[in-house]
Every structure is written in structure tokens, then in C-alpha cells.
Amino acid sequence: MSERPDAPDRDTLLAMFEIQSRIKLCDERFRSMLTSGQIQLIYYSPRGQECISAGWGVHLRPDDYVVTIYRGLHDHLAKGVPLRELWAEFLGRATGTCKGKGGPMHITHPESGLMVTTGIVGSGIPIANGFGLAAQLNGTDQVTVVNFGDGASNIGAFHEGLNMAGVWKLPVVFVCQNNLYGEHTPMAMSTPVEYISERAASYGMPGVTVNGNDPVATWKVMGEAVARARAGEGPTLVEARTYRFHGHLMGDAMEYMDKDERKAAMEADPVPAFRAWLLDNGHATEEQLAELEETITAAIDDAVEFAMNSPYPDADELYTDVYADLTVSK
Amino acid sequence: MSERPDAPDRDTLLAMFEIQSRIKLCDERFRSMLTSGQIQLIYYSPRGQECISAGWGVHLRPDDYVVTIYRGLHDHLAKGVPLRELWAEFLGRATGTCKGKGGPMHITHPESGLMVTTGIVGSGIPIANGFGLAAQLNGTDQVTVVNFGDGASNIGAFHEGLNMAGVWKLPVVFVCQNNLYGEHTPMAMSTPVEYISERAASYGMPGVTVNGNDPVATWKVMGEAVARARAGEGPTLVEARTYRFHGHLMGDAMEYMDKDERKAAMEADPVPAFRAWLLDNGHATEEQLAELEETITAAIDDAVEFAMNSPYPDADELYTDVYADLTVSK
Amino acid sequence: MSQTDTDHPVLTLAMAVNQALDVAMGLDEKVFLLGEDIAEPSGGVYKVTKGLSTKYGTHRVRKTAISETAIIGAAVGAAIAGHRPVAEIMMFDFIATCLDQVTNHAGKIRYMSGGQTPVPLVIRTSAGAGRGFGAQHSELLEAWCVHTPGIKVVVPSTPADAKGLLLTAIFDDDPVLFIEQMMMYWDAKRYGGPVPPGDVRIPFGVADIKREGSDVTLVSYGRQVHDCLATAEKLAADGISCEVVDLRTLVPCDEATVLASVSKTKRAVVVHEAVTRCGFGAELSSRIHEELFGELAAPVQRVGGANTPIPYATNLESDFLPQVADIEAAVRRITG
Amino acid sequence: MSQTDTDHPVLTLAMAVNQALDVAMGLDEKVFLLGEDIAEPSGGVYKVTKGLSTKYGTHRVRKTAISETAIIGAAVGAAIAGHRPVAEIMMFDFIATCLDQVTNHAGKIRYMSGGQTPVPLVIRTSAGAGRGFGAQHSELLEAWCVHTPGIKVVVPSTPADAKGLLLTAIFDDDPVLFIEQMMMYWDAKRYGGPVPPGDVRIPFGVADIKREGSDVTLVSYGRQVHDCLATAEKLAADGISCEVVDLRTLVPCDEATVLASVSKTKRAVVVHEAVTRCGFGAELSSRIHEELFGELAAPVQRVGGANTPIPYATNLESDFLPQVADIEAAVRRITG
Ligand SMILES: Cc1ncc(C[n+]2csc(CCOP(=O)(O)OP(=O)(O)O)c2C)c(N)n1
Ligand SMILES: Cc1ncc(C[n+]2csc(CCOP(=O)(O)OP(=O)(O)O)c2C)c(N)n1
Ligand SMILES: [Mg+2]
Numbered sequence A, B: 001m002s003e004r005p006d007a008p009d010r011d012t013l014l015a016m017f018e019i020q021s022r023i024k025l026c027d028e029r030f031r032s033m034l035t036s037g038q039i040q041l042i043y044y045s046p047r048g049q050e051c052i053s054a055g056w057g058v059h060l061r062p063d064d065y066v067v068t069i070y071r072g073l074h075d076h077l078a079k080g081v082p083l084r085e086l087w088a089e090f091l092g093r094a095t096g097t098c099k100g101k102g103g104p105m106h107i108t109h110p111e112s113g114l115m116v117t118t119g120i121v122g123s124g125i126p127i128a129n130g131f132g133l134a135a136q137l138n139g140t141d142q143v144t145v146v147n148f149g150d151g152a153s154n155i156g157a158f159h160e161g162l163n164m165a166g167v168w169k170l171p172v173v174f175v176c177q178n179n180l181y182g183e184h185t186p187m188a189m190s191t192p193v194e195y196i197s198e199r200a201a202s203y204g205m206p207g208v209t210v211n212g213n214d215p216v217a218t219w220k221v222m223g224e225a226v227a228r229a230r231a232g233e234g235p236t237l238v239e240a241r242t243y244r245f246h247g248h249l250m251g252d253a254m255e256y257m258d259k260d261e262r263k264a265a266m267e268a269d270p271v272p273a274f275r276a277w278l279l280d281n282g283h284a285t286e287e288q289l290a291e292l293e294e295t296i297t298a299a300i301d302d303a304v305e306f307a308m309n310s311p312y313p314d315a316d317e318l319y320t321d322v323y324a325d326l327t328v329s330k
Numbered sequence C, D: 001m002s003q004t005d006t007d008h009p010v011l012t013l014a015m016a017v018n019q020a021l022d023v024a025m026g027l028d029e030k031v032f033l034l035g036e037d038i039a040e041p042s043g044g045v046y047k048v049t050k051g052l053s054t055k056y057g058t059h060r061v062r063k064t065a066i067s068e069t070a071i072i073g074a075a076v077g078a079a080i081a082g083h084r085p086v087a088e089i090m091m092f093d094f095i096a097t098c099l100d101q102v103t104n105h106a107g108k109i110r111y112m113s114g115g116q117t118p119v120p121l122v123i124r125t126s127a128g129a130g131r132g133f134g135a136q137h138s139e140l141l142e143a144w145c146v147h148t149p150g151i152k153v154v155v156p157s158t159p160a161d162a163k164g165l166l167l168t169a170i171f172d173d174d175p176v177l178f179i180e181q182m183m184m185y186w187d188a189k190r191y192g193g194p195v196p197p198g199d200v201r202i203p204f205g206v207a208d209i210k211r212e213g214s215d216v217t218l219v220s221y222g223r224q225v226h227d228c229l230a231t232a233e234k235l236a237a238d239g240i241s242c243e244v245v246d247l248r249t250l251v252p253c254d255e256a257t258v259l260a261s262v263s264k265t266k267r268a269v270v271v272h273e274a275v276t277r278c279g280f281g282a283e284l285s286s287r288i289h290e291e292l293f294g295e296l297a298a299p300v301q302r303v304g305g306a307n308t309p310i311p312y313a314t315n316l317e318s319d320f321l322p323q324v325a326d327i328e329a330a331v332r333r334i335t336g
């Protein structure tokens, strides 16, 4: 694979690769520990979708906002949620981002700008507008990125949310991570448009489809959308096409997926492809990348250990954080 | 105004005029009785929008289905809901279409195919799909027409409903009666597209905008949409542009509406304009139309008398029709 | 309080709500409003937000499309980001179109985040039967949100309470559902009352004993407090002495005041406009029985809306509502 | 019944629901299913609709987009037009995204039309905590619909009941909310049971006395009936005799059976998984007190989910749920 004239500088390329690798390695660890029975949880693998979050991740500042969904590990990591607290939350421990009370579907880490993770399809979209509105009202140039799937583009919240953002020209980037399936349903069976980005026209905002497995193209499109939002020029709907390597959730028999399609997608795995490209074009040496990967692996080792050794929440925690100031009981 | 080569035959023209006149005269009677204090109710005038319902009305069979909204009088009449029962329901009498229990916002008259009138903006749209689906499953060629406003095109139910119709190619005609306002809000403040029909592209269905004050053009567009549905070729989104002569509801101060805009719209009142055109082009004589209008007026007189002399529902009716077979109490 | 306050101007409920919004927006620029038709020139379909967009600008009094899910969603996000949005759902029944944002998000996000992201928003909504709007524009649905941990619920009965409680709601750090019964909006004669100017707040969880009595406790909230007072007045003539407790807030609920009153009178009637079955009255009745079992002279009575949708016809709509006669009958069932 | 039936094959709850759908579709071509992912090859995310699209075709087992409002709306229209749709809402919490169609439309249309347009649909939904899904995928929300006149509500506790009640629901002329607690779907060991073949229906409004006893009545429904039985078993060892009443349907509610039992035992504990505050237990507790005031030896106790959102951590989630220990404690509070 040859050099790309549209590629960002080396630091950015490496930053993207770092995010991707962190996601990929983290996901692999989750899956192996789940498979071996060391841990038990409902797990939505983001494998295959790494480029997308890395693509917006490198454009965002710590004070920018991100909203995501149950399949959110890649987004959490791209926004900088620390590994230890993230792992601990996935394992339901007191040391987790949410004291173990939210779990993987509800990761929240305001310090890194990861504001809301929701399990209700589409519902993060209207909430993202609120972050955009807050920035607009405050006169800051903070950007909000909200991630959701192809399936989410058929629910009412998508429509209402994009419409409001279009009317108010909110600084929000709507990132549809189109992995071609919503749970067990292929996109074509639920969505009578070829490109979800076409729907942007209904909301007076630009819509663009990008190959979400192409880190450079994704980086570029995300950069433009983030820049528009930052400049106060309004929202963008970005459809990033990708593939869900491991089905809807861990344990999914995937009978409804085309075997060859999946095989082809996995053969075109974007993370090793990007790695190879970085090497081929002299953006990094094998040693450098290997070191990076080792560092990440070590950090994951540390996070896993931290999480596994963390206590479960105190029984009292059931009753705290329901209200600011009211006590509740059983 | 000269003859139109695209006009339907004389019978159809007169049938449309009859529907329009029935609506106009009925509305005028409601408003005058409300103004004089003879009756009291919350009233959403459809004046100005007559051509639209007449436009689809003449294409439908009695066994076709119609769904509409609180501003529904024109649609009720276009589908043939009888005047007596309609008036009685508006006045909350036991002889009304719904025994006085539904009221103007919930007129139902299955005999004439007026299936659902709903007060929740947009909610009739998904329900209309159900009628379309029933026809599709039964293998009949019944068509469903669902009416809603411009404002309704921003709510989630619109999106989900049109999407489902697009995927399943349901025999439904989505009629957006765009009167340029949703309650006190001009369309441009809530809807970032110029034409609501543009939104059809999101659902893989044709969308067309027509001048809803032009009876001939509206007739033609509705005819095409109904024929598509009847032929099993799927749904259409028709946006019929019109104007709401009397604000959102009776008593509306209309401070938020442009005076000149309203004046111009009322000067271009489509019903007298159509009347003049029918006469100018020899489709009817003054006597004929006057007689028609007199007949309608007499029928309205009769309906008003019927309704005014009808009893209120028995107190027991509060508790009936809640369930098929359970008794309820206070 | 309202009985004795003669120093302050008499306002309607709508004017009092408007004043609370005005005071809050003047105090804190993080307070903003959003909802359908709330801006000038009309100032809301019930004119409750009249004048505010002119005074504070349309960036702080934000008219929206008909998109309840988008409205509450935006309020949730902005609240987490540090604002204090006051969202209007034009009529309570419409909350069914956006309940996911209300219960699954506004109500749960503080908890799910382990306390990191409070959601200090207010949802104002107008509600209630009696206006001939029919089944889809007349309901009281507070029980849905009382059943949802994480949401506070307020139903004022007087203009002064409306103002004071709404100010508290806006500056409270939890999501608050604030229910305004529309029959009271502009009826100065029946529902008007003196309202103190300025930033006068009424704390949540403090019931107001509107009338003292010794034979039976009538517990209610919102407009039905007036029906309870009318019933009390009527029964006084027959020598039955009713204490009337206005809860003001359902979450938190001032159970202490209720229980103290009932433990004095030994009898209670819970009154609300919502459908009786699984309404808030069921919760309160259960609580009273649980706490005062041995002390009660009679079972707690519930008087609520009929277990039916709300009919259109004037006579039926009026029969649907809990009426003074129903409250009286309930009292007589357990006294006498 | 389930205790004594040894003639019939033991099925899981999921298999029983599947069988009911199969029988109904075979009986009446007006029955069709719609929902997310319900068709083959997967047959639903919990495989409850396995095989049905192959047997009856994808025109009758209709996979939809993720559009709950569109799903229920289509079911409402088709039901009015004479079909008997069975709509699936994948998890109960998601009903908040389409409650307008459920309550304002399915629930009210018969009434608003003066009885002209019945809405014979079923909404099946899976529900419940215990699986580590967190706050937005674990709730029991039956109280919302019990509070909505016009909707019937069913919560089966055994495979045989699930089948028999679902068949009744499908051929009932009212909208029925049918709640399947997911913890029971595939757990044959704890929740499996014999299921008679064919079109065997169980009428609504007939509670099942699962165990006779004399000291206290445990009233419950759904999965918590099993917890009540376990508690009864445990307390029997201590000489406390519990009667266990399984309501099966909440609307209609077989109050006669409950009241007869409590009037015998003089004591009642109402148990459900939903949040206690304003849950169905409040309604039932109120009803029992209202009807049996003088006869009770102790106040009715409520045992429900904690008044909190549902936490993720395993230990907290388990503490959230009503447990045998909680039921036992409630019984001991009132037996003495
Ligand atoms: C409102 C709602 N309906 C249904 C579900 C169940 N559900 C969870 S994920 C999912 C599929 C979503 O697909 P998509 O938006 O494409 O995201 P992906 O899982 O592919 O990342 C569904 C139907 C839900 N969580 N929320
Ligand atoms: C879900 C919902 N939100 C708000 C309302 C209040 N409301 C009634 S009519 C209306 C305006 C609707 O405008 P449009 O769809 O253009 O129809 P029109 O009244 O102009 O015919 C609104 C906001 C409602 N009935 N339902
Ligand atoms: Mg997807």
C-alpha cells in the first residue's frame, strides 16, 4: 500500500494507531478472558470499528464531549477513559468509573469528556444536542461527537435529534458507525436508503459517507466535521462504513450473517492493515510499533489486575446517588 | 381563470366542489355558533385546507381507510362521515359517532372508513401503517390515507412510520397538509428543509409537493399516489401546501402570524376561486352550485338541530367501552 | 400561609409560574427554557412564558419543533453540562412520547454514573381534565414518575406554592417533574392567591396543613386540595372536623406530617385527580396502613379519577373527576 | 396444576411462549407477529420465536427496524382492521420509547370510539433484573400499564401458565401487555414445567393458589411466585404456614381469591420485582386494607425491588431484587 498525499502528519498517524491498538488489544483481552471463563459479562465487541473512533479521537480536545452506546469500548478508549477504571467498571467493581453501578453500557467519565453511554438505541442523539447547546450558550468552541449504529438511524430519537441540531446549528458531529447490522438484522432489511448519510438532507446539514476502515479517509472527514462544529458552522452527519467482526454480542451464533462477507471483512482487518501501511511508508519502525503494543499490553495487564483485585461495591451503594439529597430504601 | 387540460371530468369536479363546500359551510356554522356562544368547544378550524381533503376524497372508496388529526373536520367530511353524528359528537352527545365519548379530536366512523382521529401530533402515522399492513396481508387493494401537519414531520413517529412504510412498501398515502404553522411556530423555525416532501428520500419513497389550494393539481397528485398504493407499488409522501385561515384554534390571537400573509391567503380563498372557475369554464351553472350549497346548508341545519336536541350520554357511559369484558368503577 | 397573606398581590397560577421563571432566569444565567411555542409573540399556548423571550432573549427562551424527545434529550445533556434547563411538555399526556428520556435518562443518569453526572433539569407540564379536551389531553400521570426512582415530583395547589416550589425545583440538583393543573392557570377567582415577590423558595418535602381538624385527615395535592377544603367547609356544618394536608411534593413526600395528622384523627382520605388504580393514592394509603395499623379507626379511603380514559362529553368528564361529593361520601363512609 | 401434571413434556418458559404463538398462528391466520429480529435464522434474540417465520412465512413473522413506535402503531392499526397482532418489545424498559402508542392509543381507542374500534393486540416483552444488564435493560414496569385503563396486564410464573395465558391474550379483544421475565426463559431446572399440548387456554382474572396455608398469604406474580414458594417451604420448617397466591393477571385482578385467602390467614405479604414505590403492591395492599380492615391481624407488607435504578455490580443487583430473605423478614414481622 502506497503513501497517501491526504494523510496527516506522523504524530497524528501514530496517535491514531495507538488508539486503534488500545481498542484492539483491550477487546482481545476481554474476549479471551470471557472465553476462558475468567470473567463473565455481557460484552459487545467493537472489533473492526477501531478506525472510526480513532478518526475522531485525534481531533478532539479533552474538554470536548463524547456520547456513545453499549458498543462503546472503542469510543471510551478513543476519548481517553483510563484503562484501570474502565476495566473495573466492566467488572462491576467499586473502583470503576461509575463505582460499578453503571456497567459497560453506561460508562461515564466526565474528566475525559466521556459524558454518557446509553443502552437505549438512538437515545444518546438528543442528549448530545444538550452538550452542543451548552457549548453554544456558553460561547465556547467545544465540540460534541455522538456515536450510534446504522440501526439507530431508524428510531424517532435520531430524527428529532438531527432536526433540532439542524435548526439550531449545534456544534455536534453525528457519527453513524454503520457496521451493516442492527442486532440480527442486516441494514437493507430495515433501512430503505443506500447511504444513511443521505438522511442528512432532511435536516439541513451536510451528510457524508466514508470508508470507516480507512484511517486516513476517516480522519479527514472527521476533521472537517469537527472543524465545522468548532467554527460554529453547525452539525454534520458522518456515516462511517465498517463491519462488526464478532456479531452483536459475545456468544452470538451469527447464523444470520453471511460467512463469506464476514471472512472477507476480517481478512481486511483495518488495524493490521494500517500497521502495515505505517511500516511500508516509513511512518514507523517495527520496533517502535512493537514497543507501543507492548506498552499497551502492559497497561492492560495492569488494568486487569487492578480491576480483578478491586472490591465489589459496598452494599450501601445500592442506595446512594439516586437523588442529590434524599435517602431511599428497599 | 381558464380551462385546465389536466382537469378531471365534470362529475369529479363537482364532487370535489361538494366536499369543499360541505367543509366550508360546516366550518362557518361551527365558528358562528361558537362566536355567538350557542355552543362551546375547543375548535380547530380547517378553513383554507378544503381542497386537500377533497383532492384525496374523490379517489377513495368507502372501504379505504383514513386516519387524521384534531384538525380533522375536513377529512371527516371528505371521507363521508355523516353530518348528524359528526355534529352530535362535536357537541358531546349520546348520538355522536363515538357516543359523545371521543369528541372532535377522536372522531371514529368505521362505516365510512374514518378509522382514527388522534390528538397526539404524528401518532396517526404509525397507526396508518397498520391499516396498510392489514390490506396487504389480506391481499385487498384498499388504500390508507393518513393526514398530518407540517409540524408533525419533526416528531419521531413520522420518521419511524414512513420508514416502516418504505421498507414494507405499504399501500399508504402520507398527506402532509402544510399550512405553514405548527401551533404558534412558523415552519421555517422548526423545519430545516424547504419542502417536507424532500424527506421522502430518507424512506425510499417518492415525495411530491403540490399546491394544496389548487384543486386540480391536488386531485392529480393524490390520484397518482392513491393509484400507486392501490397497485401495490408502495407509499408516497404528498406535501400539500395550504394555509390555516383561522389560526391554531378558535380564539387564537394570531399575534405570531404575519397579517399581510394571512390577508393574501384569505383573498386567494380556494373554495370561492374553484367555484368561480367551475362557472367560468362552464362546468356548472350558478343555479346548480347554489342549489348544491342550499342542500348542504339544509343538511347542516338538520345536523345542528339533531345534535342540539340530542341527549348527553347516560352517566353509565363513563364506565363502558373501557374493556371488552371487564367492569370498572370510580 | 395563603389564607393569611394580605400584603402581596394576588396572582393566578400562570402568573406565579411566570414570575418564578423570571426570578430564576434573573438570578442565574445557566437557567434557560425550551419547549414548543414558548417564545414571543405568543409566549406559550397558555401564555405562561409571556414576556420572557423578550426579556432574556430567544437564546434563553428557546422555541422548539414538535419533538418532545429532542426537548428532554437536550435538557438532559445541557443539565449534565452544568446548565439548569426548564423544559416544557405542553400537556402531560404528551410525556408518553418522550418517556424514555425522562425515566431511562433524566431519572437514571446520576445513578448510572455513580453520582458523577447530576441532571438538574425541570420538566414543567400542564395537566388535567375539565376543559373538554378528551382522552389524550387531560391526564394526570404523576404515578409513572413517582414509580421511577431518581425523579422528584411536585404538584402545587396555589400560586404562592407554585412560585416557591418552582424556584426550588430549578435550583435543585435532581430532575424535577413540575405539574401545573391547567384549570388553575387563569382562574383568579377560584385559584388566585397572594404571591410574595422576589426569590422566595419553598422547600421540598414539607407538607402544608391547610386546615386543622380532628375527625379525619384529607390528604391531597394540586387542584384537589381546593376540593378537599370545600368538602371540609361543607362537613364542618355537620360537625365533622376535617384536617386538610397539602402534600405539595410527592417525591419527596412529607410522610411525617401525614402520619402525625392521621395518628391524631385516626382516619384518612387520600384525594387526587389521577386514575385511582395504581395511582399515588395507593402508595400513600399503603404507607399509612403500614405505619399506623393499630391506630386507625377505619381503612384509608382513596378518591381519584375513575378507572377509565377521560371522556369528552361535559357530563361524563365531570363524573370522571373526583368531586366534592365523592370526597364527602368517602368521609362519611369512615366517620358517622 | 404444575405440581401434579406429569403427563406433559417439561418445557422452558421460552418454549411455552413459542408453542402458544405456534398454536395461535395455526388456529387463526389473522394472528401475526412483528418485532425486532424475530424472524429466522435467529428466531429472536432470545430465540422465543424460533422456527415460526419458517413455518408461517415472513409475511406473518415480520422483522422490523428498531422503531418501537412504528411497531406498536402498526399493531394498533392492524388490530383495529381485524387482525390479531402480537408485537414484541425486546425488553420492557424500551417501552418508554413507544408508550404513547401503548397508552394513548392501544389503551384508549376502544373508549374514544365509543366501542366501535376494539384493539385486540398483544405486546410481549421480556423483562427483569439478574442478568447484569444494568439500569436500562432490567426493569419491571407493569404499574405504568395497570394505571392506564384499557390495557390488560399478564405476568405468568410457569411455562404452562405462559402458554395458556398467551393464547387467551391473543384471542382477547383488548390490548394485553404480556410480560415474560427473562431469567425464566431457558432455565429448565428452576423454572421449567409440564405444558399441555394444543389450544389450552387459561382464563384471565383467575388466580392460582400454588400452596395452601393458614398463617399468612403471600401474593405475587411472575418469577417472584417461585421465591414465595421457596420462602413458604423454608418457613414451614419453623411452623409458619404460608398460602401462596399467584395472581397471573393484574388486570383483571382476581381480588376475590386474594381477599378470601387473606380473610382466612389475616395476614398478607405482596411480593413483586418492580420498584416498591407506587408499584402494583401499593394497589393491592390498599385494596386488601380497604376490604378487610377489621379482619387483619397486621398491616399488609410489601416486598419489592429497591427504590433505586438497577445497579450493574452483581452484588448490588442481587440486593436490589426482592429476595427470599426479604420475604421471610416480612412474614416474620407480622407473624410474631
Ligand atoms: C430502543 C431500543 N430498542 C431495541 C434495543 C435492543 N438493541 C440493542 S442493540 C440493537 C441493535 C442496534 O444496532 P445498531 O444501531 O446498528 O448498532 P450496533 O449494535 O450495530 O453497533 C438493538 C435492537 C435497544 N437497546 N433499544
Ligand atoms: C406530541 C404532541 N406534542 C404537542 C402537541 C400540541 N400540539 C397540538 S397541535 C400542534 C401543532 C401541530 O402542527 P401541525 O402538525 O403543523 O398541524 P396543524 O395544527 O397546523 O394542522 C401542537 C404542537 C400535541 N398534540 N402532541
Ligand atoms: Mg449496526
Ligand SMILES: [Mg+2]
Binding pocket: B149, B150, B151, B177, B178, B179, B180, B181, B182, B183
Ligand atoms: Mg401546520
